[in-house]
Amino acid sequence: MNVLYKELTAHHDISIYDTDTFSDEKGIFRILEFSNQAMQGAMDLERPDRILFEYPRAMIHLMQVNSPSFERVFLIGHGIGTIASHLKEKRFTVAELDEHVVALSRRYFGYNQDNVHIGDGRQLLTNEPPDTYDYILVDAFTEKGTPLPLTSLTFFQIVQEKLDAEGAILLNLTGKGAHDPLLTAIHTTLSEVFNYVKAYALPSEGRRDLQNMILMGQNKPITCQMRHMAGFVEIEPGYGHILMDEA
Template identity: 55%
Template sequence: MQEIRVYDTTELYGEKGRFRVMEFNNQAIQGALDLNRPKRVVFEYPRAIIHLMEYNNSFFADVFAIGHGIGTIPGYFAEKRFKVAEINAEVVELSRRSFGYTLDNVEIGDGRQILEHEPANRYDYIILDAFTAKGTPQHLTSDGFFRMTRSKLHPQGSIIMNLMGKGGHDPLIGAIHTTLSGEYAYIKTFALRSGGAAGMLNILMMGSSRPIRYQARYLAGFTEIHPAPGYVIGDTCE
């Protein structure tokens, strides 16, 4: 299990203020709260995901999320029906105690296993925002997983993934894109052009059975990229 730290700081990525941060392994920040403006969505990737959700289906109601962090997106859409899968109970406890998460919608366990037991055609969106020290778990990017997600979505539903990679020429990002395209007719991929450690970029990937729309000015700095074709990720890939 990963080490989790919660701390307050007066500077976050060059911005001055009062912030409370949840961090894994002393380097991977999972969420941040602006203590001066608690309702503010601090990071770019949840702001971009929120735009994609609202712009592609303004009347959505049911969402399944894998990965909780501090609960930024479920908290933002508190009036919607979210079910959140989080493998680490300590993350959920800290989100309640230190970040003010109050919703009773989190189930502890592996997200894929929990989603497998959900009814077919139930969800408008599936959100994947799960990381280990090695990145997104492989069993959450495989052809079997994507096939299962499509069965749990409404016919017009979509999956949105928060990933890390080196852009359009990253072999793993290309593989995820190629694997996703085996199940979803339309895919859009976006990268935040501010490289982190070792040139890693924050990448969002969305799959849907219908064309995906967005307005660039509301994507919080993310721009569309076109990953190179890659291999198909199977459930037995190492």
């Protein structure tokens, strides 16, 4: 491992390094990582256009198959800009809390679009006009997971206001399967706002292992082709409590 950059910012403990192994594959890979070995982005330096993580591939498929002609996307959480880079022909508005992450994505990962706004993603979305977006994506993490203000009932109501009539929200989450208390709560809360909600998980080896999960909500039936879901399978979360903003 060759460490290229390391810094503790006001928001994250950031590391960038090159490695010759990624998911048991040999090659030349560059990684953006936050504290506790939480990978936020990865690039194959020999094939920079390749998407290494499964969840962006699955999210892109869900976007393309449910609204093939979509144009406008609001994305909370920049990372190295994987999804926006892959969909260059679409109009992205990206919200990122940490300006250092944006600068590093340009310096070390070649992000070259002028569409990132620095600030709190929920507040930036609140300031957008209604009925503007085809998709709103939430891909934002702290050490404790996805922040509550991005999973509460009030947030999902804001999201619905900013989406067009057939628009959808997709969230990248982590949890311990269909019965994870936080996942069931987010799923239940999302179902209060959208008529159709589906959950997908990337299978893990052990029942207690953290899994990568995607939630999608929209007001028309959700479809997908499982062979294009990068290994994600549909799951049925139980009923949970409704998440409210903290007083």
